[in-house]
Amino acid sequence: MPDVHAKLCANVLGGFLKEKKSPYAGEIVRQLTFSDAAFTIKNPDKANDALAQYLAGVEGALSAHNAILRQKPESKSKSLDEMLQKQNQGKLPEFVQDAANKNCR
Secondary structure, eight states: OOOOOOOOOGGGGGGGGGSSOOTTHHHHHHHHHHHHHHHHHHOGGGTTOHHHHHHHHHHHHHHHHHHHHHHOTTOOOHHHHHHHHHHHTTOHHHHHHHHHHHHOO
């Protein structure tokens, strides 16, 4: 199996990292990382597609956020809730691309 190199950039989470400290921030960022890496392993043909990797990571982070909200509805995040709305509107890829272009190398 070849080495896997995931492209990571937590800044694709919008303003989440700048919000007041969420008790679940670590879980969200870890899920971003795991989802990004899992995508890269499952899709070696997209190993150089940073946007696809970032999007997979964000989608994983949003899934984790949804799971947390089901158990702890008070654990809202303005940034993540806005991203969920963009996901529901089909605008998440555009948002992630803009965030990546501005904040990731």
